[in-house]
Amino acid sequence: ANSVIVIGLGRFGTSIAHTLFQLGYDVLGIDTDEKVVQDNLGHITYSVQADATNEDTLRELGARNFDAAVVAVGSDMQSSLMSSVLLSTIGVPLIIARAENELHGTTLEKIGVHKIIYPEQESGEELAHSLFNENVIEYMDLTLDYGISKIKVPDHLIGNTLKDIGADEGLYFTALGLQGGTTTDKGIAMIAIKRGKGMLLAPDQEEELQKGDILIVGAKDKQLEKFRLSAS
Amino acid sequence: ANSVIVIGLGRFGTSIAHTLFQLGYDVLGIDTDEKVVQDNLGHITYSVQADATNEDTLRELGARNFDAAVVAVGSDMQSSLMSSVLLSTIGVPLIIARAENELHGTTLEKIGVHKIIYPEQESGEELAHSLFNENVIEYMDLTLDYGISKIKVPDHLIGNTLKDIGADEGLYFTALGLQGGTTTDKGIAMIAIKRGKGMLLAPDQEEELQKGDILIVGAKDKQLEKFRLSAS
Numbered sequence: 529a530n531s532v533i534v535i536g537l538g539r540f541g542t543s544i545a546h547t548l549f550q551l552g553y554d555v556l557g558i559d560t561d562e563k564v565v566q567d568n569l570g571h572i573t574y575s576v577q578a579d580a581t582n583e584d585t586l587r588e589l590g591a592r593n594f595d596a597a598v599v600a601v602g603s604d605m606q607s608s609l610m611s612s613v614l615l616s617t618i619g620v621p622l623i624i625a626r627a628e629n630e631l632h633g634t635t636l637e638k639i640g641v642h643k644i645i646y647p648e649q650e651s652g653e654e655l656a657h658s659l660f661n662e663n664v665i666e667y668m669d670l671t672l673d674y675g676i677s678k679i680k681v682p683d684h685l686i687g688n689t690l691k692d693i694g695a696d697e698g699l700y701f702t703a704l705g706l707q708g709g710t711t712t713d714k715g716i717a718m719i720a721i722k723r724g725k726g727m728l729l730a731p732d733q734e735e736e737l738q739k740g741d742i743l744i745v746g747a748k749d750k751q752l753e754k755f756r757l758s759a760s
Numbered sequence: 761a762n763s764v765i766v767i768g769l770g771r772f773g774t775s776i777a778h779t780l781f782q783l784g785y786d787v788l789g790i791d792t793d794e795k796v797v798q799d800n801l802g803h804i805t806y807s808v809q810a811d812a813t814n815e816d817t818l819r820e821l822g823a824r825n826f827d828a829a830v831v832a833v834g835s836d837m838q839s840s841l842m843s844s845v846l847l848s849t850i851g852v853p854l855i856i857a858r859a860e861n862e863l864h865g866t867t868l869e870k871i872g873v874h875k876i877i878y879p880e881q882e883s884g885e886e887l888a889h890s891l892f893n894e895n896v897i898e899y900m901d902l903t904l905d906y907g908i909s910k911i912k913v914p915d916h917l918i919g920n921t922l923k924d925i926g927a928d929e930g931l932y933f934t935a936l937g938l939q940g941g942t943t944t945d946k947g948i949a950m951i952a953i954k955r956g957k958g959m960l961l962a963p964d965q966e967e968e969l970q971k972g973d974i975l976i977v978g979a980k981d982k983q984l985e986k987f988r989l990s991a992s
């Protein structure tokens with residue numbers, strides 16, 4: 529899979545388009561709004577001012593040869609539906625569209641859209657799960673009670689080394705590897721420290737936490753709670 | 761933490777409010793729009809028609825006693841800013857607000873909002889990472905182009921050892937640790953394999969991938985793409 533058309537370069541469309549481009553895909557962004565098209569130049573492969581509800585335009589842009597299309601038009605439901613029908617007619621193999629509400633979503637499915645996204649609803653659910661964990665920027669569960677968290681370094685841990693705060697040895701990983709892993713009893717695994725634009729993967733014990741650090745930590749839920757709460 | 765006020769019951773606000781309620785929190789939802797207030801009755805603890813930019817109203821509703829507040833008003837930036845200032849003045853300990861754009865977000869931070877959410881941008885990035893791959897269950901970005909992905913093991917990799925598929929040595933982590941980390945050039949880091957209810961952390965090179973495995977992989981975006989695409 530190599531190329532994607534993104535129709536509608538609002539916040540949702542722009543964010544998909546830029547991320548896809550950074551992932552190495554060829555991205556053609558289409559929007560009727562000239563300013564928005566200008567803003568995207570250089571951030572994606574091609575940024576074109578055009579009306580995606582015009583079949584000739586889509587065909588001339590080579591829509592038929594793209595691997596996927598994302599219809600990121602939100603509030604203009606008519607444009608969203610029309611572009612989706614055209615993409616389906618033209619034969620783009622994978623069409624994803626965002627929907628304003630369930631009726632819009634159901635309609636999109638009926639006209640051949642393969643996957644429907646509800647951006648606001650999805651971020652709302654996500655936020656609800658991390659609401660009271662303010663230092664926890666993100667959480668990925670691995671098992672029922674073990675997960676990887678992205679945590680802002682708690683103020684009072686700044687200046688401490690990993691050894692001080694009881695994070696496991698960098699060797700932790702290797703030791704685990706040699707034993708074939710499966711240990712969630714060893715405490716906090718400091719997987720990485722994101723600092724500025726860079727990242728320290730498996731930092732060693734002498735590493736000192738600095739202001740602004742973002743910690744990528746693997747730990748059992750209870751250990752994580754202790755770590756964060758001892759952290760606050 | 762037990763109770764949350766959600767101001768603005770659009771799609772984002774409604775989704776946070778309902779999810780929080782389902783998670784066991786007490787949720788007070790406030791909106792000026794009567795229909796929206798009606799729709800939420802029964803789905804959250806209290807649903808009230810009120811203007812959140814009115815300080816007396818917020819005080820009468822007991823805002824002071826809530827553990828957190830989410831300002832989910834989006835396009836009405838003035839309402840968003842005013843409610844946020846009031847919540848801060850009233851003393852709600854944790855205030856989270858959604859922002860329409862960076863300027864809005866920066867302004868919210870300046871007036872005391874603790875955490876800013878950009879729903880559309882966040883769903884856009886998330887979608888980009890799983891667009892072509894039903895296999896990517898979840899993605900956590902660490903830096904601009906390096907992230908951790910939770911991936912269903914691709915069928916044709918089953919039976920291969922980590923060595924076969926080019927995942928880095930278990931020693932990868934230690935080597936990095938000794939060098940002080942910052943390497944994102946070494947390829948795919950197989951951080952863990954989730955298998956059944958258990959988890960292998962830093963599995964060694966001889967580990968054979970099995971059907972049903974879920975791989976926790978650290979990699980630069982382009983390497984991840986190659987890994988997954990070679991996978992399909």
Ligand SMILES: Nc1ncnc2c1ncn2[C@@H]1O[C@H](COP(=O)(O)OP(=O)(O)OP(=O)(O)O)[C@@H](O)[C@H]1O
Pocket residue numbers: 535536537538539540541558559560561564578579580581600601602603604607880
């Ligand atoms: N027919 C069309 N062809 C191309 N682009 C279109 C068409 N109709 C709308 N757009 C573009 O789609 C973009 C997104 O439109 P929308 O009205 O959904 O904005 P939005 O809801 O603010 O988006 P977001 O929430 O992603 O910021 C706009 O930039 C708009 O110009």
Ligand SMILES: Nc1ncnc2c1ncn2[C@@H]1O[C@H](COP(=O)(O)OP(=O)(O)OP(=O)(O)O)[C@@H](O)[C@H]1O
Pocket residue numbers: 648767768769770771772773790791792793796810811812813832833834835836839
């Ligand atoms: N001062 C206010 N007090 C209470 N509710 C308000 C106030 N101002 C706006 N709202 C409500 O906030 C809700 C969200 O408003 P907004 O204009 O952001 O809609 P939206 O952008 O479509 O939201 P979403 O994207 O979450 O669906 C609306 O239901 C609106 O009635």
